[in-house]
Amino acid sequence: MSVIQLETEDRLEYNFFPNSSGFLQFRVRAGNDAHLALTTAAAESDPMYEVFIGGWGNSKSIIRKNRTKPEVAEVPTPGILNANEFRGFWIRWQNGTISVGRENEVPPFMSWTDYEQIPIEYVGVCTGWGANGSWVIEPPRGGGGGGGFGYPSAPSNLTAPSRMSSVCWAPGRGGAVPPRAFTGGEDNGEPIYVVRAQLNGGLIPGKLVPSHGVCYVPWGGQENAVAEYEVLCDFPGQWIACSGGNIPPNALTAGQSEDGEPLYVGRVVHDGALTVGKVQPGHGVCYIPYGGQELSFPDYEILVQ
Known part of the structure; x- marks a missing residue:
């Protein structure tokens, strides 16, 4: 046309x-x-x-x-x-x-x-x-x-569909977990799921702890609770070791910052929990939402397709 x-x-x-x-x-x-x-x-x-x-x-x-x-x-x-x-x-x-x-x-x-x-x-x-x-x-x-x-x-605020064609993000809210949700970590034995949510002009990857009734995304130095989110589902990917801003070419593009920078899904072990957050290449770290704060880690695992 x-x-x-x-x-x-x-x-x-x-x-x-x-x-x-x-x-x-x-x-x-x-x-x-x-x-x-x-x-x-x-x-x-x-x-x-x-x-x-x-x-x-x-x-x-x-x-x-x-x-x-x-x-x-x-x-x-x-x-x-x-x-x-x-x-x-x-x-x-x-x-x-x-x-x-x-x-x-x-x-x-x-x-x-x-x-x-x-x-x-x-x-x-x-x-x-x-x-x-x-x-x-x-x-x-x-x-x-x-x-x-x-x-x-x-x-x-969404990544280009051509890069997300094989990826399913299912809407959820209030702690709901859709079928075949992708588990990214755990905290005290409870599964943590990979999610993303809109916040302050960005689409930010983060974690869903179902028992809390919200998801959490790292932004502005804080752990931000968001009631409505999208959950990664039917995803056959895997986690690989990564550091700094060295993003592998097959990393899953999961969102973008309010300035348009692509964001990826990362995770780290902190305080006994395997916690999911966002990787921001321009900052060279993985940020996780934890204990009310946005914590940064230069060494992390990144989710790839």
Whole structure:
């Protein structure tokens, strides 16, 4: 499929095209209310997600499911659209998480995880509430690696699907462990599972201790408890010794920092526990969340595919 260029009138009627890649990058010129639908068919029907950029007089943006209120995500975005110039954006949907970001920015400005995963096959665009729109939409790229329009190579808080194609991250919350979850360590005889969670603009690998009802991720010098997370499942990988920033080429890319640096899964033995954390190559260490702190270790094991 080639680049799509189209004009949308002020009529809130979606124009649909196929896209099951998990990623959409586009530019739009509109004064307000650039609306996008993520659907299972080329029509407005449940289940569906909608992303409104520059709604309510170009003052805020939202994510909505099945056309119902309240919105599942809402952020202030004053002036995000412009009737006289194109503004670039990207949307990614993967493992139930929908992320929306601006051109040339890696962290999303809005995201939400749905624990009912819907297979998206089509994307629709429209404008309304007094706005017409001009759209330039890039074709799907077998896994959405980014590229054109000046988008970063991994333009969201999720790693590129092309690098994660054989990896399953299942959503969970409240200590729930999905079937076939990957065990990465143990503490006092209780299994610790490999997870990742969104925190402060990053997607951070960490540990799930089910009896605690939360996962923990290391960030900002602290052990951060997060109620909602993704658990690594059906993974045939292994652990190998590693040190510093010498990341093996087959290491599992599990997330990225708020600055867009890839993050990997590491583990160390500390205080009698085999604890899972994140490897940040630029810092040359593995960080683990433990005892309320973010602890760093230059020698660790790293998870590889």
